Amino acid sequence: MKYRSTRRKSPETLIGAAIKQGLAPDGGLYVPCEWPALSKLAADGLPFAEFATGVLRPFFASDSLADAVADPLAAGLEAICKQAFNFPLELRALDAGTSVLELFHGPTLAFKDFGARFLALCLNRIATSSPLVMVATSGDTGGAVASAFATCSQIPVVILFPEGGISQRQEKQLTVWGEQVRAYAVQGTFDDCQRIVKEAFLSAEWRARFDLVSANSINIARLLPQMAYFAWASLKHFENRGRSAGFIIPTGNAGNAVGALWARHLGFPIREVVLAHNANRTVPDYFNTGDWRPRASIATLANAMDVGNPSNFERVLDLYPDIKRLQEFVSAESVSDEEIKQRIITEHSTSGEVFCPHSATALHLRRRRGAEDWIVVSTAHPSKFEAIIEPLLRKSLPVPASLEEMLSRKSQKTVIIPHLEALKEHLFR
Numbered sequence: 001m002k003y004r005s006t007r008r009k010s011p012e013t014l015i016g017a018a019i020k021q022g023l024a025p026d027g028g029l030y031v032p033c034e035w036p037a038l039s040k041l042a043a044d045g046l047p048f049a050e051f052a053t054g055v056l057r058p059f060f061a062s063d064s065l066a067d068a069v070a071d072p073l074a075a076g077l078e079a080i081c082k083q084a085f086n087f088p089l090e091l092r093a094l095d096a097g098t099s100v101l102e103l104f105h106g107p108t109l110a111f112k113d114f115g116a117r118f119l120a121l122c123l124n125r126i127a128t129s130s131p132l133v134m135v136a137t138s139g140d141t142g143g144a145v146a147s148a149f150a151t152c153s154q155i156p157v158v159i160l161f162p163e164g165g166i167s168q169r170q171e172k173q174l175t176v177w178g179e180q181v182r183a184y185a186v187q188g189t190f191d192d193c194q195r196i197v198k199e200a201f202l203s204a205e206w207r208a209r210f211d212l213v214s215a216n217s218i219n220i221a222r223l224l225p226q227m228a229y230f231a232w233a234s235l236k237h238f239e240n241r242g243r244s245a246g247f248i249i250p251t252g253n254a255g256n257a258v259g260a261l262w263a264r265h266l267g268f269p270i271r272e273v274v275l276a277h278n279a280n281r282t283v284p285d286y287f288n289t290g291d292w293r294p295r296a297s298i299a300t301l302a303n304a305m306d307v308g309n310p311s312n313f314e315r316v317l318d319l320y321p322d323i324k325r326l327q328e329f330v331s332a333e334s335v336s337d338e339e340i341k342q343r344i345i346t347e348h349s350t351s352g353e354v355f356c357p358h359s360a361t362a363l364h365l366r367r368r369r370g371a372e373d374w375i376v377v378s379t380a381h382p383s384k385f386e387a388i389i390e391p392l393l394r395k396s397l398p399v400p401a402s403l404e405e406m407l408s409r410k411s412q413k414t415v416i417i418p419h420l421e422a423l424k425e426h427l428f429r
């Protein structure tokens with residue numbers, strides 16, 4: 001399998017190089033060149049790690065012996081999946097027409113553990129002499145990346161987050177990992193953090209010093225496992241019910257959206273896909289008007305989805321350049337903060353279930369639909385968002401043991417002014 005850039009102006013490359021580069025040289029995103037037939041796979045009774053190995057095998061396969069030598073990932077794929085996906089994922093019936101795909105049983109209680117752990121384990125096998133993972137985070141990404149690299153790899157990680165801009169629990173998840181994972185609290189916004197990371201990647205001085213790797217969801221290694229869990233859930237539903245389900249996905253940077261569309265493109269039984277957005281309306285507006293107009297992000301209760309310029313949408317448009325084809329089975333809607341709050345309260349009072357604000361956007365859209373089968377994707381554990389949920393439900397939420405343990409550890413961060421030079425002072429020693 002080879003990978004090409006969405007902008008088609010970079011050479012085709014092997015998976016290992018695509019992972020190390022993150023972004024293609026022409027500024028595009030890597031996508032697979034081919035779509036293998038995978039229809040003979042079964043999901044039931046198979047641990048997810050084993051199923052994922054089967055789905056991902058052709059995406060890591062080498063076309064020649066020279067490729068296999070250049071890129072040793074294929075040989076390690078089974079072991080990588082087994083170690084990366086060592087926590088459960090659950091497809092749980094909520095009511096007659098609704099199931100919930102719970103993706104938050106990993107170490108940092110959000111779906112990003114799947115991609116971050118997979119990326120860390122891939123890099124272990126292909127990393128060069130002086131690798132440095134850099135990531136800017138507005139919350140969940142940094143936690144998943146920090147935990148993944150600290151527990152699965154020796155590769156050093158630098159995390160930038162806006163000082164005072166993330167929740168206490170989120171900050172804890174970034175700052176308890178010691179020397180290997182350094183957390184920098186930037187006196188600025190998330191956009192400043194992202195700008196600094198971009199400047200480092202573009203700087204000849206930095207590139208001479210480090211082999212910089214992006215752990216953002218533009219990295220193909222984060223997306224491929226996400227495709228695998230959509231395949232797994234769709235097949236499991238079909239095997240149980242004899243009907244294909246639609247997915248409703250809480251969407252921000254559209255990594256999960258790409259995973260679902262790729263799984264459907266491979267032939268897995270996905271009837272349709274609904275993208276649930278918060279008040280950041282770039283994608284819903286595109287579906288209404290056909291105009292792609294990225295804009296500044298708006299802060300909402302579902303903060304991991306506060307994205308005004310969803311970078312992965314370039315991969316959606318690459319697969320479906322014609323909006324009419326896309327609209328045949330994909331739609332996108334925006335959910336307001338008020339609707340998110342009401343949904344959390346209503347679901348709790350009718351069923352006793354507690355949903356995080358992101359999962360609640362998706363559930364809100366499910367309640368507007370008919371009797372067909374729907375799988376609502378649940379992206380984070382509610383206890384990560386206790387500051388929003390507890391006042392709404394007027395009760396305290398139990399803290400899962402893994403989070404409790406993390407909260408008890410000593411944290412360490414360095415505050416810096418929002419300039420690349422400030423970071424350089426700490427890292428060029």
Ligand SMILES: *Cc1c(COP(=O)(O)O)cnc(C)c1O
Pocket residue numbers: 110111112140141217250251252253254255256257304305358379380
């Ligand atoms: C990152 C995140 C999202 C958004 O996912 P994308 O793949 O970027 O669309 C949704 N919910 C939670 C909890 C997240 O952490």
